Amino acid sequence: MQHIIRAEGLIKTYGGVAARRRVLDGVSVDLGRGEFIAVMGPSGSGKTTLLFALSGMDRPDGGRIEFDGQDLSSLGERALADLRRKRMGFVFQQPSMLKHLNILDNVILAALHDRRGQAARLSAKARSLMEGAGIAELAERDVSQVSGGQLQRAGICRALMNDPLVVFGDEPTGALNSSAAEGVLEMLRKIHAGGTAIALVSHDARVAARAERVLFMRDGAFVAEERLGTFAGTGLEGRVDAVTAHMRALGI
Amino acid sequence: MYYRIIKDDVLKSKGVTLATLLFIVAAAALVASGAALAAQLFGAVDALMEAARTPHFMQMHAGELDRASLERFASLNELVEDYSAGEFLNISGARFSLGSKTLADSVQDNGLWTQKAGMDLLLSLDGEMIRPVDGELYVPLAYLKDGTAALGDEASVAGRRFRVAGFLRDSQMNSPLASSKRFLVSEGDFEALRADGSVEYLISFRLKDPAALGAFEAAYAESGLPANGPTLSYPLFRLINAVSDGLLAALLTLSGALTVCISLLCVRFTLLAKIEEDYREIGVMKAIGLRLATIKRIYLAKYAAMAALGGAAGWGLSLAFRRPLLAGLKQSMGEGAGAGLGPALSALGASLVALSIVCYVSLALGRFRRLSAAEALRFGAPADARAGANRPRLSRSRVLGVNTLLGIKDVWARKRLYAVMAIVMAAATFMAVVPTSLYSTMASPGFSAYMGVGECDLRLGVQQAEDIPARAAAIAEALRADPAVLSSVALTTKALWTTDPSGARIRLKVELGDHRSFPVLYSDGVPPTGPGEIALSAMNAADLRKATGDAMVIYDGSSYRKLRVSGVYGDLTNGGKTAKASFEAPEAEAMWAAAYAKLRDPSRAAEAAERYATAFPYAKASDIGEFVRQTFSATLDSVKTAAYASVAVALAVAALISYLFMRMLIAKDRRPVAIVKALGFSEADLSAQFAVRSILVLAVGVSVGVLAADTLGESLAGAAITSFGAAAFRFTGDPLVTYLAIPAGLVLSSALASYVGARGAGRAAFVDHLKE
Known part of the structure; x- marks a missing residue:
């Protein structure tokens, strides 16, 4: 399998000399082109830190990350920003929208950065994505006028505007009720089906069970892996049981 | 606990805390100094004028003086307590030399004076009445301040040798704004020099009741007594004495107020930033049941400490600078009754500054009341109230x-x-x-156009001289014949009469001649062109309640003239109360005259001024820039x-x-x-x-x-x-x-x-x- 991300021996420590804490302790992980992985673990296990390191938002203290053949440590702040904008998409736990832009402007925000004067074309693409997400009628609304689930779906549309190689999700359903969460997860499944790689971190076995591969993390290191195969929309309960059993066995 | 909180916060934001503290110190120092100066000033002006027994009314007069009528008027008028008619011996500035310097370039009217017992006393810098002996010259304080003279200097006036025996406080003419300066000499020296200058009388009155000044002025004007020169009064002397230091006090206090505003802005921005950062912590404190007042105290502690420290340091600074700040004032006017209040008033000023900081922070912390603990814990600081999410739209942008x-x-x-x-x-x-x-x-x-002097290169003034019109005509003739002069005009100021809005007869100084050649700045209307027109200075227009186009009646010494006000102009000279007309009034008494000239080569104005000063020693020739x-x-x-x-x-x-x-x-x-x-x-x-x-x-x-x-x-x-x-x-x-x-x-x-x-x-x- 061709890899988009290849990370080896990642180390990240936080805190001063007196209270030094190793959050990533020699983590290695790969993400194949079009692959869907989920990282699970208890609070403080280093899941989010790993996600931010893989996406170039945070620099590890040790180890090496390659993204599509490029060594991230060799890239400057500007090049990393370009990479995030053009090749990656992000979905956060809280709907992270700029409050003084309406939904449509939020969706096209990053895409417009490199395409000055192409607002009309980008708006058309955004409306098409929002239609697919079932939120087309919300385009002109203020951020404060829509629900959390709708905002999260708008966030996914924003993540897809630049046709990324990979979408990163940090607990994307963490702040949603179960029906809103289902809608978001279904969107992610379709994105993956379209050939985009996905890397999620989550506490929730029902979220992780959509992934092809689930990595279990504790104290800054992977302790196990579950290969579930591609999720085609059916047989979810069995996959959830498998993930839950693994978690129980690991005491997570 | 508060000490630890303050220490941690200060260490985290050393630069900003220091900058804010400095502004508080500066604000407190400025307000405290302003208060100290004001306390000193108002006491000192009154003390000086009391010690000098400053006249309540003074008429300057050039020409003959009928002492008998004056005596009669003073004895019959029940408002008069005391009066005097002193002689001011005006001597050309060029004939004064003090040490290595002369007063040749001085625009002041410099002259000699002898001490009069009873009123209008010239005082030493110790506040004592000066009694000069022959050979002693007491010099106006202004010439000590500008470095023209020093104690013990050899001096000469019109060739007579003197020694600078001291400096004097003159309750009428201390200020640079007063246009004359009196040098004090003995009676013997004065008489010896009498022939070298021209005498102008300062007719001074002290009144039993200073509040009756208005009635006295009217009575004097009606009496037909000598009035060939400006009239001055106690309130004007008081104003002139207070104005420069008063302006400084006002400026200090205003700067202090401005600095307080800056301090408040510093406090506002740092406090708001701190609240934003600590929003969750504040939520936690509310959630665990800390009372609002307790939370406010935690945040107030640092600013209360800064305000107290800044206020105290500012007050300390104002005390340290008190001596140099008040030195000039003390030298001019001596110690006043308000001086003792200075430190207390300045402490009050500094405390007010500190208090305003504490009150402001306390008010700003009122926003804690609106803070919801639950929302703070879940979402952190709320977004600002935002509007206009739909304008301008990214999705509709074509260019930006x-x-x-x-x-x-x-x-x-x-x-x-x-x-x-x-x-x-x-x-x-x-x-x-x-x-x-x-x-x-x-x-x-x-x-110069604002000062009532038309835009010109050369000004020649004839004042305190015999036969002013003839002398002005001679100067005008010389100017006309001078090939270096491009254009010139001579104007004579005469005392005419009109009535004020209350119907009282008042004297009006009217400058007669052609006002089109060197016009001053008119705020309204135009210069008078025909014999039926008159222009008024802004102050006269306000006093007489006249505007352009209004009619007014003037008595010119022989007949009444009905005139139309052609315009209103700015004038800073002669107390600002003048008028201009182009008719002739041969019967009226000339007060002074001035000639103005524009030169072919304006850069040679100083040279021309010198030439005319030599040719016409009775005229004051000035290069207008000077x-x-x-x-x-x-x-x-x-x-x-x-x-x-x-x-x-x-x-x-x-x-x-x-x-x-x-x-x-x-x-x-x-x-x-x-x-x-x-x-x-x-x-x-x-x-x-x-x-x-x-x-x-x-x-x-x-x-x-x-x-x-x-x-x-x-x-x-x-x-x-x-x-x-x-x-x-x-x-x-x-x-x-x-x-x-x-x-x-x-x-x-x-x-x-x-x-x-x-x-x-x-x-x-x-x-x-x-x-x-």
């Missing part, structure tokens, strides 16, 4: 880049927040532009210093407030900043967005500031100038400075400070804010 659009949108959405910054920039611009424009206007050659410089040199110097200081302060304020504002903005915006960074916006993009916001706010602030300076500032400066009698004041400053250099300087200093403040905004661990 996304960073520019985001910058514009943010300013549009948070207008109230940015308005504070725009107001600060407008105030800083106003503060820098008004004194600068005032200075360049006052320093410009055209400024005339303006000397009359206004002290004021001009003060305004120049104030202008430079204002520009420096404005630049510093713009930089500091911009820095603090940017820090507050970054604290407020850490989550949106984290979002756009995560989406792939680089630090350069963020800098561009902050730059757009800054440029917008700066552009609006600086434009409003320049506009306000050009309108409101011009009116304020005009009000100050017109209070001395000028009219229709217009800034004629250098547009390059006003519209380019100052705004550019402010924008640069603010932009630099914003850049420093915003540096590292995106470098903050933005991943932490995404986790919130």
Whole structure:
């Protein structure tokens, strides 16, 4: 399998000399082109830190990350920003929208950065994505006028505007009720089906069970892996049981 | 606990805390010094005038004096307590030499005086009445202050040798604004020099009841007693004595008030940034049941400590600077009754400054009341009230880049927040532009037009002389025959009569002649052209309640004339109360005359002035540039210093407030900043967005500031100038400075400070804010 991300021996420590804490302790992980992985673990296990390191938002203290053949440590702040904008998409736990832009402007925000004067074309693409997400009628609304689930779906549309190689999700359903969460997860499944790689971190076995591969993390290191195969929309309960059993066995 | 909280907070923000503390110290020091000076001044002016027994009414008179009628008037008028008619021996400045210097270039009327017992006393610097002996010359304090004379100097007046035996306080003529200066000599020396000068009488009255001054003035005018010269009164002497130090006290207090405002802004921005940062902690404190007052005290503690420290340090500074600050005043007027109150009043001023800081912080912390513990814990600080999410739209943009659009949108959405910054920039611009424009206007050659002197190169004044019209005619003839003179005119001021709105008969000083050649500045209307017209100075127009086009009646010594007011002009000379007409009034008594000339080569004005001073020793010849410089040199110097200081302060304020504002903005915006960074916006993009916001706010602030300076500032400066009698004041400053250099300087200093403040905004661990 061709890899988009290849990370080896990642180390990240936080805190001063007196209270030094190793959050990533020699983590290695790969993400194949079009692959869907989920990282699970208890609070403080280093899941989010790993996600931010893989996406170039945070620099590890040790180890090496390659993204599509490029060594991230060799890239400057500007090049990393370009990479995030053009090749990656992000979905956060809280709907992270700029409050003084309406939904449509939020969706096209990053895409417009490199395409000055192409607002009309980008708006058309955004409306098409929002239609697919079932939120087309919300385009002109203020951020404060829509629900959390709708905002999260708008966030996914924003993540897809630049046709990324990979979408990163940090607990994307963490702040949603179960029906809103289902809608978001279904969107992610379709994105993956379209050939985009996905890397999620989550506490929730029902979220992780959509992934092809689930990595279990504790104290800054992977302790196990579950290969579930591609999720085609059916047989979810069995996959959830498998993930839950693994978690129980690991005491997570 | 409070000590630890204060210490931690101060250590975390050392620079900002120090800057804020310095502003509080400066504000307290300025207000305390202003209060001390005011206390000293008002006591001292009264004490000096009491000790000197300053006349309540004084009439200057050149010419013959009928002492018998004067005696009769004084004995019959029951308002009069005492009177005197002293002789002021006016001697050309060139004939005074003090040490190595002469008074040849002085625009003051310098003369000799002898001490009179009973009233109008000239006092030593110890406040004692001076009794000079032969050979002793007591010199006006002004000449000590400007370095012209020193104690023990060899001096000579019209060839007679003297020794500078001391300096004198003159309760009438101490101020540089008074146009005459009295040197005190013995009776013997005075008589020996009598033939070398011209005598002018100072007819002085002390009244039993100073409140009856108005009635006395009317009685004197009606009596037909000598009146060939200006009239002055006690309130005017008091004003002239108080004006320069009073202005300084007002300036100190105003600067103090301004500095208090700056301190409050510093406090506001740092406090708001701190609250933003601590929002969750505040939520926790509320959630665990700490009372609002307790939480407020935690935040108030630091500012109360800073206010107390700053106030005390400011008061201490004002005490340390008390001696040099009050030295000039003490020298001019001595110790006043209010002097003892100085330290107490200055302590009160400094306490008020400290108290205003504490009250302001307490008020600002009132927002804790509205803070919901649950929301603070779940969501952190709330977003600002935003509006206009639909304008302008990114999705409809054709031209602008996304960073520019985001910058514009943010300013549009948070207008109230940015308005504070725009107001600060407008105030800083106003503060820098008004004194600068005032200075360049006052320093410009055209400024003489405000002073009641038409724009010319040479002015020749004939005052206190016999047969003024004939002497003026001789000068006019010489000017006409002089090939170096391009054009000239001679004007004679005569005392005519009119009635004021209450119907009382009053004397009007009317300058007669052709007023079209060297017009002064008219706020309304035009110079008088025909015999049926008269123009009034702004002060006279106000007193007589006349405007352009109104009719008024004048008595010219032989007949009544019905005249039309052709215009109103500015005049700073002769107390600001004059009139101009072009008819002849041969019966009226001439008070003084002046000739004005424009030269073919204006650069040779000084040389021409010297030539005419030699040819006409009775005339005061001045190169007009020198005339303006000397009359206004002290004021001009003060305004120049104030202008430079204002520009420096404005630049510093713009930089500091911009820095603090940017820090507050970054604290407020850490989550949106984290979002756009995560989406792939680089630090350069963020800098561009902050730059757009800054440029917008700066552009609006600086434009409003320049506009306000050009309108409101011009009116304020005009009000100050017109209070001395000028009219229709217009800034004629250098547009390059006003519209380019100052705004550019402010924008640069603010932009630099914003850049420093915003540096590292995106470098903050933005991943932490995404986790919130």
